[in-house]
Amino acid sequence: MSVNMLVPMEVGICCVDLPALSRFYQDVLGFTFVAQVQMPAAAAQRVGLSEGGYSVVRLQTPYGERIKLLAPERTPTRHVDGLILDRQNASYLTFIVEDIASLVADLKRVGASFFAGDEAIQLRPEVKALFCRDPEGNVLELVEYGDIAAYRPDFFNHRSA
Missing domain, CATH: 3.10.180.10 (2,3-Dihydroxybiphenyl 1,2-Dioxygenase, domain 1)
Structure with missing residues (x-):
């Protein structure tokens, strides 16, 4: 069995400061802004992403890959200690x-x-x-x-x- 992918893969990244992280990926790494959408809490809960709603910014590389920066209404916790x-x-x-x-x-x-x-x-x-x-x-x-x-x-x- 294999997934019948229709477009290049997208990666979702949970974030705290959506505008700042969006600027980083655009200004430093050269991504292009595609869209910004707001998801209501009910949809976020049903799909298993968050208790509250969240905002999504979609950014794209010149080759068509995309990242989705997702900022939930409730601030996520950080776990960044140690080697990768x-x-x-x-x-x-x-x-x-x-x-x-x-x-x-x-x-x-x-x-x-x-x-x-x-x-x-x-x-x-x-x-x-x-x-x-x-x-x-x-x-x-x-x-x-x-x-x-x-x-x-x-x-x-x-x-x-």
Whole structure:
């Protein structure tokens, strides 16, 4: 059995300060605003998301992936202690970027915090990575590939001459 997906996957992120987090993803990471909607408490309860209502902002990448920032009426609790994979239910968003170093100043300016310093680590030949938290503590992975076409041949056509 498999899911018959009709559009690219979307990721939902629970947040406290919806306007600030929306600005972060738009201004620093280049997402485009799609829509904002308000969900009433009755619908939120029926679907199992929240006792109260919530607001949703949808943002999109140039490739069509979307994130949904969800701000419930009741402030959610934060659990951000420890190393990323040392806690159950850990999750993070991965962004494949052209130049990690060029993003660091912008990330610092808007309050991102870094794991193990603010310089990319060489994970293996041709692959660098850096982990940080957005202003609300969500974990982001930035990865830079020396040969992006080898990593994602589905996006890049290899034609030999």
